[in-house]
Amino acid sequence: MMPSQGGDHRMSVLRGAVLLLSLSLVARGALAQDTKIRGFTDITANASDADGENAFFALGQYDLYITSQLAPKWTFLGESVFEFDEDFVVDVERLIVSFRPTSHFQFAAGKHHTPFGYWNNAYHHGALMQPTIERPEMYLFEDDGGILPIHTTGVLFAARDLGSLHIGFDAMVGNGIGSTPISDNNEPKSVTLALSSQVTHQLKVGVNYYNDRISQGTPKIYGAPVDAPLAAGDTVLATLKQQMFGGYVVYFGRALELMGEYQRIANAPSASGGTTTNTDAFYAYAGYRIGNLVPYARYDGLLFDPADPYYIADDEHLVVVGARYDFAATVQVKAEYRHRSTTVEGTVNSGVLQAAIGF
Amino acid sequence: MPPGTASAQVAVIVNRSNPIQNLSLSDLQRLYLGQSATFSNGARVVLVTNPAAQGRFFNTALGMTDDRFQRHWMELVFQGQDVTPPKPIANGEELNRFVAEHAGALAFVDLAAVDPSVKVMTIDGRAPSDPAYRLR
Numbered sequence: 102m103m104p105s106q107g108g109d110h111r112m113s114v115l116r117g118a119v120l121l122l123s124l125s126l127v128a129r130g131a132l133a134q135d136t137k138i139r140g141f142t143d144i145t146a147n148a149s150d151a152d153g154e155n156a157f158f159a160l161g162q163y164d165l166y167i168t169s170q171l172a173p174k175w176t177f178l179g180e181s182v183f184e185f186d187e188d189f190v191v192d193v194e195r196l197i198v199s200f201r202p203t204s205h206f207q208f209a210a211g212k213h214h215t216p217f218g219y220w221n222n223a224y225h226h227g228a229l230m231q232p233t234i235e236r237p238e239m240y241l242f243e244d245d246g247g248i249l250p251i252h253t254t255g256v257l258f259a260a261r262d263l264g265s266l267h268i269g270f271d272a273m274v275g276n277g278i279g280s281t282p283i284s285d286n287n288e289p290k291s292v293t294l295a296l297s298s299q300v301t302h303q304l305k306v307g308v309n310y311y312n313d314r315i316s317q318g319t320p321k322i323y324g325a326p327v328d329a330p331l332a333a334g335d336t337v338l339a340t341l342k343q344q345m346f347g348g349y350v351v352y353f354g355r356a357l358e359l360m361g362e363y364q365r366i367a368n369a370p371s372a373s374g375g376t377t378t379n380t381d382a383f384y385a386y387a388g389y390r391i392g393n394l395v396p397y398a399r400y401d402g403l404l405f406d407p408a409d410p411y412y413i414a415d416d417e418h419l420v421v422v423g424a425r426y427d428f429a430a431t432v433q434v435k436a437e438y439r440h441r442s443t444t445v446e447g448t449v450n451s452g453v454l455q456a457a458i459g460f
Numbered sequence: 461m462p463p464g465t466a467s468a469q470v471a472v473i474v475n476r477s478n479p480i481q482n483l484s485l486s487d488l489q490r491l492y493l494g495q496s497a498t499f500s501n502g503a504r505v506v507l508v509t510n511p512a513a514q515g516r517f518f519n520t521a522l523g524m525t526d527d528r529f530q531r532h533w534m535e536l537v538f539q540g541q542d543v544t545p546p547k548p549i550a551n552g553e554e555l556n557r558f559v560a561e562h563a564g565a566l567a568f569v570d571l572a573a574v575d576p577s578v579k580v581m582t583i584d585g586r587a588p589s590d591p592a593y594r595l596r
Contacts (some may be wrong), residue, residue, distance in 0.1 A: 139534075139538070156537075166538060199542075204497040204504060204542055223535065226539060230534070261542075262490075262495060262497070267490070299495050302490050302495060312523050356524030393525075427527055427528075429529070430526075430530035430531045431534075459534060
């Protein structure tokens with residue numbers, strides 16, 4: 102998922118090794134360990150008024166995840182996704198070994214979803230789980246054109262359900278922007294801090310902070326997802342310091358569903374004297390449950406500073422109106438109309454129908 | 461449960477050795493949604509569900525359908541949280557026996573199916589016989 106740094110062969114070897122390890126764990130689980138394998142997938146039908154785009158069907162991510170109780174207090178979680186990218190490829194999306202001395206505290210190492218925001222750690226890769234067909238634009242995966250470091254390989258210390266406010270926190274140090282799961286392109290590590298409160302069983306709030314260095318020569322990122330390669334020379338000219346501050350409020354009631362998240366990403370030259378540029382990323386979601394049917398709407402915004410040294414500014418606004426219907430806990434259909442406008446590409450209207458399952 | 465008795469009480473039961481006598485509805489909700497894993501005295505909870513009573517329990521206690529409850533627990537497992545999904549036990553005798561044999565067990569069952577080997581909790585200070593009891 103992270104930008105390749107010339108380690109494609111090593112990544113292939115790593116992926117193969119991880120799959121073998123996973124299969125080995127499953128096999129051993131039959132003898133000794135409590136090991137479970139589960140999965141998700143989805144199929145979509147798409148149509149839009151974009152110039153030159155035909156209506157099409159598409160396979161979504163074929164997502165397999167494995168959980169295993171390795172020993173008392175030790176657990177493993179692996180998530181591998183098969184998806185089409187010129188050919189079917191396998192991405193190791195999460196690989197986490199955890200030690201939990203008590204039910205409140207966790208030490209973990211591996212490849213995680215970076216612990217900022219709510220959506221990024223609640224829904225991961227299974228389309229069945231999330232309230233809309235796609236993730237908000239601010240939380241798109243790196244290889245789908247996302248602007249944030251969704252995955253981080255490193256170590257995590259986390260706590261849950263502390264005190265009467267049911268506080269949770271995460272502190273993570275890992276390979277940062279421009280890295281891969283097996284290497285980092287600079288010495289400074291990314292740091293992520295998050296604090297949350299499960300105020301009631303239906304209401305959760307949280308804030309987060311992220312800090313990293315972006316090295317000179319790191320490829321820039323398009324502000325809005327564009328299906329085209331970067332132009333030659335579109336790289337960061339001088340090492341940057343990236344800081345991100347954000348927060349969320351999420352409410353899932355008996356019928357009403359409300360979610361709102363915001364992140365401000367500040368990029369500044371690492372050397373003193375430069376100007377800080379700010380990017381604002383946010384979404385707001387509302388749904389209302391009527392039996393197994395949930396009509397919903399979502400609004401996403403990405404607003405860039407034209408002078409940003411890392412993002413190729415392309416402001417985006419996305420309006421999604423849709424509905425989902427649960428045939429069962431493991432079978433769901435969603436239908437959406439989307440109105441997307443960006444500075445560069447203009448406006449595109451589209452309709453998407455998705456069938457998502459868990460198995 | 462016979463048709464037409466939708467208001468019958470659902471009793472929340474624990475092991476008789478459990479020192480806790482009362483649960484707030486809020487604590488009960490957090491435990492069954494996997495947001496808390498321990499009783500207020502720190503003891504680890506072993507959750508049990510009962511298909512015969514879960515439609516009423518999920519609706520009155522959690523505001524959820526069966527499918528939504530199941531999806532919620534799929535999400536928790538998928539998130540990698542330290543949770544053990546509830547153990548479903550359909551048979552009333554077996555459920556009572558399981559709770560009697562596991563110190564951390566927390567279960568719900570039709571009040572009429574409770575036997576003396578387990579302890580019935582009050583919810584927000586109200587017993588199932590109280591007209592204001594929440595789980596009916």
